[in-house]
Amino acid sequence: MRLRLRLFEFEDLPWFPTTIRAGMMDYLRFMISALGIYRPIAPLLAEGLRRTNQTHVLELGAGAGGGTETVWRALQAEGLPNVTITLTDLYPQPAAWADIAHQTAGAIGYEPTAVDALAVPAHLRGFRTIFSAFHHFPPAAAQAMLHDAVRAGTGIGVFEGAGKHWRELLLAWTALPVAQLLLTPFYRPFRLSRLFFTYLIPVIPLFTIWDGSVSLLRMYSTDELLALAHAADPAGLFEWQAGKQRHSWGPEVTYLIGWPK
Template structure:
């Protein structure tokens, strides 16, 4: 199946912020349920962090931050040392600060500035991570994201817990039904969330559409390799591919790049 960069509601500047917020709340809620799907990726990411020695991870395109918090918690256990995490997004969510701090007290922060993954401010030092968000970038934007990391000699990694397949689309449809079941329990509780879920079902319909389109947009390993080949020769160590997801009939796609060691 060829990659199709179709329309997603969340990418639009005119899209109502409250609906975007409730959609990312749901994705964060679901993404934070289990650490199991990300374990194969975390093993490789931990190896990369040992090579670079970074003590901070800068998560780009964080949304609600659910998967990044799960991955960060696993990293801290595997590395056996403190690991600061900074959540960033083009549409930052200051309201998620308290939740993030409750999940990882003392070592997680939310960046208040809008952060573009294609041009990260130099003061945001650390190993860059994109969890389930790289598909939002068109090919030239995806290349710019990787190039910015290479130009600043930052480690960079991405993971996508979906792929371009009929099974992935089916999983999105089932997940949207889950939204109807869990919405009253998503924190913080909002009456408007229930209104836009059950009375005027804008949130589930937009979530379903964006979820299906996300499957169509995901880069496969061959496309990631093509992006890497367009980068200047820099001595970076790259690895990319697919990994089986434990206890699930699916695979995740990942890429990890680390700069050469300083002489």
């Protein structure tokens, strides 16, 4: 699928209710973690950490932290036993993040205040990553995010949990909504509001279907990712690579990763 449309996602809108956004993020966190969507990129991220002599990852646009614990454990399996991660977002979710911090004994921590991925505060250091969220940024903002990483002299990895295929769009309309209805009672932390807005007034599933579909249509291709990277780094200070990593059971992850030469 080469089509890329600049449609809107409800979770991006400042007025969108926090409770509904949190319910949608809880679903994404559960599914991404349960399916191990981002496990295939662990070797790439491990290489980036070694190339930059870092053991800390700064996750931008973390949402509810979906998949972060899986990535952390995969990095340990790649020979980085001391790796730590800090979760950040423009709309922080400390309740969800505190659960992840507890499950990992603090190895995955979080910044409780809002963090703009286009202008990361100097005190937040580490190899930057953004999972499932780069498509939210229009080209100028996406380029600014990459440029901010170049300016700071740190590495950055952009990862989208799809290969941008029409069959993924079909899944977003069929199987995934059914899974959401079946699995919602098992999400942590438990929220009565999540049950109410899933089963009694099903706005969480409906908004999830819309935003999931739009996410695929907004995704950048690998060629577009490289073009953004080179525009953000006109002096050629970073080494960049983009591509797709396939999971052992089929799904793909589209990625862009770069580090200082």
